[in-house]
Amino acid sequence: MAEVQGPVHVEAEVVATKRIGGYRHLTLTAPGVPERFRAGNFVAVTVEGHVARRALWVHRVRASSSFGPTLDVVVESRGAGTAWLAAQPVGTRLALTGPLGRPFALPKDAVSCLLVGEGYAAAPLFPLAERLRERGCGVSLVVSAPDEARLLAALEARRSARSVTVITADGSVGQRGTVADHVDDLLRRSDADVVYAAGPTAVLRAAAGAAERAGAWSQVAVEVPTPCGTGLCHGCPLPVVGEDGVDRVVRACADGPVVRGDRVRWGAV
Amino acid sequence: MSAFDLGPVMVAAGCGGTGRELAAYCGPDGLDGLDLVTRSITLDARAGGPGPRIEEVPGGLVNAVGLPNPGLEHFLATELPWLVRAGARVIVSIAGATMGEYADLARRLSRAPGVAGLEVNVGAPDEVGVGLFEVREPYHSASVIAAVRREFPVDRPVLAKLRPDVSRIVEGARSCHEAGATAVVVGNAVPAAFTDGRSGGLSGPAVAPVALRCVTEVHRALPELPVIGCGGVHDVRSANAYLDAGATSVQVGTALLHDPTTVARLRAHFATPRHVSTQEDR
Numbered sequence: 448m449a450e451v452q453g454p455v456h457v458e459a460e461v462v463a464t465k466r467i468g469g470y471r472h473l474t475l476t477a478p479g480v481p482e483r484f485r486a487g488n489f490v491a492v493t494v495e496g497h498v499a500r501r502a503l504w505v506h507r508v509r510a511s512s513s514f515g516p517t518l519d520v521v522v523e524s525r526g527a528g529t530a531w532l533a534a535q536p537v538g539t540r541l542a543l544t545g546p547l548g549r550p551f552a553l554p555k556d557a558v559s560c561l562l563v564g565e566g567y568a569a570a571p572l573f574p575l576a577e578r579l580r581e582r583g584c585g586v587s588l589v590v591s592a593p594d595e596a597r598l599l600a601a602l603e604a605r606r607s608a609r610s611v612t613v614i615t616a617d618g619s620v621g622q623r624g625t626v627a628d629h630v631d632d633l634l635r636r637s638d639a640d641v642v643y644a645a646g647p648t649a650v651l652r653a654a655a656g657a658a659e660r661a662g663a664w665s666q667v668a669v670e671v672p673t674p675c676g677t678g679l680c681h682g683c684p685l686p687v688v689g690e691d692g693v694d695r696v697v698r699a700c701a702d703g704p705v706v707r708g709d710r711v712r713w714g715a716v
Numbered sequence: 717m718s719a720f721d722l723g724p725v726m727v728a729a730g731c732g733g734t735g736r737e738l739a740a741y742c743g744p745d746g747l748d749g750l751d752l753v754t755r756s757i758t759l760d761a762r763a764g765g766p767g768p769r770i771e772e773v774p775g776g777l778v779n780a781v782g783l784p785n786p787g788l789e790h791f792l793a794t795e796l797p798w799l800v801r802a803g804a805r806v807i808v809s810i811a812g813a814t815m816g817e818y819a820d821l822a823r824r825l826s827r828a829p830g831v832a833g834l835e836v837n838v839g840a841p842d843e844v845g846v847g848l849f850e851v852r853e854p855y856h857s858a859s860v861i862a863a864v865r866r867e868f869p870v871d872r873p874v875l876a877k878l879r880p881d882v883s884r885i886v887e888g889a890r891s892c893h894e895a896g897a898t899a900v901v902v903g904n905a906v907p908a909a910f911t912d913g914r915s916g917g918l919s920g921p922a923v924a925p926v927a928l929r930c931v932t933e934v935h936r937a938l939p940e941l942p943v944i945g946c947g948g949v950h951d952v953r954s955a956n957a958y959l960d961a962g963a964t965s966v967q968v969g970t971a972l973l974h975d976p977t978t979v980a981r982l983r984a985h986f987a988t989p990r991h992v993s994t995q996e997d998r
Contacts (some may be wrong), residue, residue, distance in 0.1 A: 453740045454741075456741055456975070456976055456977045460780075475935075493974065493975065497772060497921045498772060498775070498776055498777055498921070498973070498974050499770065499772040499777060499973070499974075500973070500974065503949075528772075542975060545977060596765070649759055670768070672767075672768065674770040674777065674973060675972075675973035675974075675976075677733070677737055677741075677973075677976050678733040678734075678737035679731055679732060679733040679737055679738060679972050679973055679976060680730075680731065680733075680770060680779075680781070680973045681730070681733070681764060681769070681781050681784050682757070682767075682768075682769045682770035682779065682781060682973075683767070683769075684763075684764060684766070684767050684769060684784070686746060694763075695763070696763040696764055696784060698733075701733065701737055
């Protein structure tokens with residue numbers, strides 16, 4: 448695909464919709480967006496009758512399909528807006544802006560990487576795993592969830608990952624516990640130089656902490672509500688320490704969602 | 717430059733990011749020729765308030781963002797030159813805790829190349845909460861405007877942005893006009909509360925009828941004073957409502973958070989110098 452930059456605001460169309468566990472996966476056409484997408488980017492969509500937009504993680508991008516290039520987003524019904532989105536049938540048209548935010552940075556060399564995600568927010572790790580594999584990086588994937596219904600399908604990731612570990616809080620599948628319980632051990636076993644994390648704050652904090660203890664780099668995709676998604680409203684504050692050592696509050700959408708794990712002031716999030 | 721030279725469609729303070737983020741949605745010319753009011757700049761950097769800063773309500777957003785900005789120094793060194801290079805006509809929104817701060821801001825901005833005008837934020841919905849100079853009475857805003865006007869060249873506009881409080885708006889507009897404001901921006905977030913009780917301001921389509929009433933009253937009482945309508949503008953129809961009520965321009969704010977292309981679309985529609993409302997627009 449040709450190298451194109453910057454987000455676009457387009458009319459997307461739902462071309463497939465599928466319930467997987469507790470989530471709804473929508474496949475969308477959105478002219479220009481799949482071509483520009485990099486792992487870690489997200490999209491913002493308009494929900495009928497709502498002023499604020501809904502930010503969605505991209506789980507998969509297909510360069511071609513019978514509908515042309517498409518992207519799959521994961522929707523968790525958490526309120527009126529996401530419930531409306533999850534209920535949209537094939538053929539629904541949505542105003543969509545994307546790809547938004549800073550993507551994951553990829554290592555130059557073929558190093559080992561540990562990818563840690565929880566719930567639907569683990570989605571950006573799947574396209575990341577594919578990119579890493581293309582670069583010859585060894586990928587160890589850890590997918591966690593409160594229960595089996597909220598576990599983002601890890602099966603398809605077996606193509607790109609050399610190992611897949613599943614953790615559920617209730618032990619319904621895989622190891623019982625939380626990411627924080629297991630991440631140091633998993634990092635040691637994977638011998639990874641880079642840790643990538645996506646999910647709720649507790650997971651990101653645990654992954655960033657483990658990376659720091661092991662002397663590895665970490666990048667985390669933060670999950671905070673973004674009223675506009677585009678950087679215009681300053682409504683998604685993320686407390687960080689700048690490269691110059693000065694405390695700052697940046698915008699999670701425009702200055703993130705991917706930031707270095709050791710730069711986040713976790714106690715202030 | 718008088719207020720009448722301002723384009724019919726402007727970007728409202730606090731809704732255009734740093735300007736860079738908006739450029740992607742403004743077509744091939746980007747920000748060229750766009751009248752852009754910056755987010756409010758203060759002398760010192762401000763981190764802004766804690767989250768959640770924005771809550772969605774029917775027809776709008778309640779917000780308490782807390783005026784995050786990098787401070788005047790950093791703005792002058794980085795953001796302003798970028799905006800000027802991009803061709804934007806930059807109206808810098810300023811906010812201060814004292815009249816002295818407003819005067820300092822105006823003086824230093826008067827020397828910065830590319831500042832087309834100032835907008836003085838004298839109607840924030842929660843000025844006490846964010847530590848701004850408190851404007852309860854018209855003479856408070858008038859004294860701020862006078863302090864700014866003394867420090868800023870007369871050939872460049874000073875806009876006074878007022879709270880859309882219909883019982884006080886005409887007095888407030890008159891005082892600012894007499895104190896030297898080139899025009900008044902009528903409409904700002906309406907004082908409101910989050911569901912958890914914190915103070916904030918309501919903006920979006922829900923406040924349009926409130927601001928429209930204020931614009932109508934100000935234009936009727938002070939027909940010689942240019943009025944810029946601000947509040948809930950999101951399409952041709954809502955913009956025309958303000959222009960028909962006597963506003964010379966409109967500012968687009970919250971609509972950009974919903975659809976970042978709004979300002980480009982409205983600018984294209986109002987590109988002709990004199991707009992004519994047709995039945996189709998309504």
